[in-house]
Amino acid sequence: MVAYSKPQGFMSMLLTVFVLLQVTAAFSHNAHSHPAHRSPAAMDAHLQDTRSMLTARAGRVTTKGAPDGQYPRLEIRDLKKNADQWNLFLLAMERFQNKPKTDPMSYYQISGIHGRPFVQWDNAGLKHTGGYCPHSQNVFGSWHRPYLAVYEQAVYLNAQEVVASFPKNQQQRWQKALTGLRIPYYDWAAEPPRGEAAIPTSMRDQTVSVTKPQGKVTIRNPLYSYTWGASLPSEMGWGPSNGFATTLRRPVSNPTRSNNNAVNAIFGQARVGWRQRIFAIFSSKQPWGYASTAAYGVKTSRSNADSFESIHDDIHGTVGGTDGHMGYLDVAAFDPFFWLHHTNIDRLLSMYQLIVPNTYVVPGKVNRDMAQWNAGQTTDANTPLVPFTKDNRGGVYSSNDVKETRVFGYYYPETQSRNAKQVIQAVNKLYGMGERQMSKRDGEDAAPIYPGRPFQAGDYDTVLSVVGDKYAMPGSYQVHCFLGAQPANGTAPSHLPTGLVNGTAPTVKPTNGTAGNGTTGNGTGNYEYGFDSSYVGSHTFLGGSVAGSGNGTAPTLVEGCIPITAALQEKQANGELASLHPDHVEPYIKENLSYKIIGPNGQEFVPGDVANFHVQVKSCEVQPTTSDDELPEFKDYIELPRAHLPASTPWTYTPGPLDTTPDTPAETPEGYCVSQQTIRYVDPAGNFLYEEVTGM
Template sequence: MAAFSTPRGALGMLFAVFILLQAVVAFQHHAHSHPAHRSPQAMDAHLKETRALLEERANNVAIKGAADNGQYPRLEIRELQKKADQWNLYLLAMERFKAKPRNDRMSYYQVAGVHGRPFVTWNNQGPVLNQAGYCPHGQVLFGSWHRPYLSVFEQALYMNANEVVGTFPADQQQRWRNALVGLRMPYFDWAMEPPSGQPAVPTSIRDRTVTVTKPSGRVTIPNPLYSYSWGTSMPAEMGSGPSNNFPATLRRPVGTQNNNDQMNTVFGQSRVGWRQRVFALFASKNNWGLVSSAQYGVRTSRRNTDSFESVHDEIHGTAGGNGGHMSYLDVAAFDPIFWLHHTNIDRMLAMHQLLTPNTWVANGNINRNMAQWNAGEPKNANSPLKPFTKNSNGDYFSSQDVRETRTLGYYYPETQARTYQQVVSAINRLYGQGERAITKRSEDSDEDSIYPGRPFKEGDYDTVLSVVGNKFAMPGSYSVHCYLGNKPVSSNSTANSTAPYAPANSTSAAPYPTTNTTTPATNGTSDCGGYGKGYVGSHTFLGGSVAGDSSAPVLVEGSIPLTAALQGAQEKGYLASLHPDHVEPYLAENLSYKVIGPDGSELDPEAIENFHVQVKSCPVAPTKGDDLPSYGDYIELPRAKLPASKPWTYTPGPNDMPEVPEPGMTPVEPSYPNGSTPWAEEGYCVTQQTIVYVDESGKLLYEEKF
């Protein structure tokens, strides 16, 4: 298998051959056991049982991703659009994919249904253990589980694209075979600054119809990226869905209409905050196990207040809005934007791997009943990522198997060279502080612009509103919307901060930008579900259609960045500096938030069980050279009092693991509840992988073992 790679320390781009060697060191736990002597009858019964199990698991889907035996980049959707033939083939493949009959295991209906509803088995796995989906949200396997899941989708997409090529006349097929080479699913980078003059959400995702080239010529078809339809009614097995069981996916709905224009507006308004979140996560260079998962029980070190999964939740909630399908975990995967969004999350996690190459999946326990697991089961990097099999015999992928994306046939533009420096350069270019101002309504009013942030300076601090809550506290998602006024606080204020810092030395309104009108959807901006004057950011607790068990809450944490807004206040003279001595009294006067429930109503924060907020701040050492700034530990700023901000102590629950150790610390041996261990699970397999990089002549460049 060929790929482009660069050895550590090498200058420039070197062509290299990518070789993956995988040795199975151990597999199912019972393979190492020594059963007691059995009678001939017992042995015969055991053999029959084993044979039946093997026959049942035969003919599993061998998940390999796109079947062209190469590694190619997944492109940002706006970049893929520039490749006219490949974009056309992608749209036709999506159209065909979505039209596949529901009883086809590789149909859109079944692949999307793995994530949540209809809560049925997939891939010859036998009956589900619980009435739940397979996706481990709020678990340590969140990031790695989605990697083979996305590859199932990509594999089906490629299969359909290949079928589309066969529908063209023989004299045209070579053109479309050329377009098929290297076709990969695109991602939508919602945090990057859009190309000049382009909207926050590409019209290719929002338009109802799209013009494509088919064997019959140029035709207009329903846009396969706009929505998914179950037909004239919701299938009974899908349960009671959002929007009164409306049988098509909706985004920020008004009645039974997509409000894609409002989605574009809110994405544009929220992007500065999202960019700050991902930049801080990258710059933390924190353990991959910490930043990949929102599971609170493995993140109690409090070194950072966010995770890529938490950012992921916020995008879900913003796209879906109140009553939209993306706001409900059990049906979200049916909306086509889900796949564009999750591919971007996978990309960010792949980038973070190159920043922290010696870290990977953390140990953790399953915290709620799922289709394939029961609450309390311990998992680690060798646990089987059910229901995803790497061959037709039914051997499961583990997180270790998918650590290198090229094993599934893809990489990302930022990970092509597989170097730290390539990733850092991309992060600074795409998400670094400082870009053109974002105007909400009026080009003439200073109060109407969202301050885009600036590069950090000596003495700066990063400040966030940390929000902790039960992910499944209520049916559907609930969100926290944060606002900042502009009452000036005396620059001479040296109020004694309770934070342990050295003393200090000496945003704006939120109307909405003009919406894009290319989609024939309702274009309302009067009610954006809690957005309004002074809005600086939000966070969503992404739930399902049914509330979880209140006796076993699934706590997760996210953060709402305040730094760019505080920089804007400083620039306007409302704030002397970003030091806590100045920020605390300013926030005490100006900061507020509201909690919006699944139905759009405002909730009392004090009445929500397990809900907590705290303002936190950390010192930031500015960038030195072409690197990322260095973030310190976040410390609470208790004088910025808010509802539900009273001090609280986290009490680990029965499904929590000891926290992930900091770099250099001695790992803590996990304690397993009820004597259960990860290797007791059927399909558990320990593998050792070696990736060998050689140049064109076959000379060894370097090896990686994990």
């Protein structure tokens, strides 16, 4: 039970004792040290401040996760195989989303921690107007761990309430389903089971059949969308699609609605690139702190261009499209897709911890004013991850506190044994190059895609590295990459930029079966590039609803990549390319590779008109392995300067005052003392798990 739900009488008594102790200490301090500094008015003000502080502290939510021991978080398709547990999860989600918006453990308030409505959560304080989520910062990966835990905690509490709503003679059945219930993840990169779509129908169906106390009923699918009600609350301040009061995915108009079928079809193609990216990151074995964040500054000492956060950004952009909620940082967490996606990111990061066990969060500077931090403040593995408290005294989790997921009562199938070998085997199986050939993209009218093949001796991995300002536009912008002829949608390639996209998108299948042309906004095109055979992939610069990085003036540079390797392997298989060696790849790319930059409302931008935007083709030699117990070795990536593209002119990175760099000295946050410490990890019941030494 969370702290704020304790009986009022007990809390009042406890508060009185605390206040008396504070007053006694204050009088004692005055009597011995500063007898003239405290007037009766000052003492009364101090008393009121103390009372307010203790009242707030006594009411804080303690983040614990699910309270019933250690159990795995499962992939959504695997959770669904347990019919009763799946039913209970859906009912818990329904109840969770219907909780009053004033409840700090409601879906509305927990989702609002991430960004809008830009208010403090659970009396945690608010230094600046903005959300708490530290995107493109050194604690991006670790901050989301307690965030997911408090979400899981809320789901579990709602599931308990659902169990109690059933007749007593049925509760044993549902109590059994409750045991070990954890939030699922959606693995968007792994090959889906044969005959199944890229995105499970359980996330795309508008309604779902469930068992309630009264029997079988049909309800609105809580994994399809979240609705604020008849209208968007005024405190939200803004929302996509002119404040549409239900979350949308790649929305189309007339009427405004999600186009989940288009999202699914594009995922069927984009998944190949995401799989390549994950495999390359695991094989790079770069330090966890570098692999976890997209911030450009932390990458200056390494040659790999990618990170888990960068891949994360592209999933957001692909789901949201040009005006869907997932495409805006400040409202993304309201879409149920967000939680399934972020649980998968947490899974990948926890797996990666076992690959590079002696690395973790690197020190860095906060790159913009946030709800809990000031721009320029140094953060590290000991910095409090506001707003998530770990005890009833108001203590806040640090990254070191949450390094082990079992602190919150969960693990993942691949981390069950806490063994690197188990992770490597899973990475090779799920994300290794090569899988069955797909003739159609999950049933949609799209061209076949080449899934890649295992690396061979002499192979190289080739990517299009993209660097840009995360908050350059009011919303997200995407780089779409093509190898071969660009789609004939009425626009010229970016090699010959023409400004706006004026073409109309091809007809796609909206989720409600009504035909639509996919256009949005002021008539500019929302062309679905993923349907074209020349399409290689995309990268998203995930921004907020307002351009600029808060109160900071410096750009927030981030880096990601678009894998080209599988597409080149196909060209080699077809006899168009002699090998994957740079000597052959570089001239081929120069003649055949192009890209487009598509911003909010489908507007195309000339590369030179996007400030701080750079691209570069990079390639690295790969040393393959024949063992499932080993990962291939990726050498250093080198630039291929002759594969000249717009915005590929060499440039020199000069770290700005707020950029994160690997050698940033760790400063102790104000009022926070750090020393070497031994952390003993225990489960919620207090049972010892393991220990490690951290600190300075």
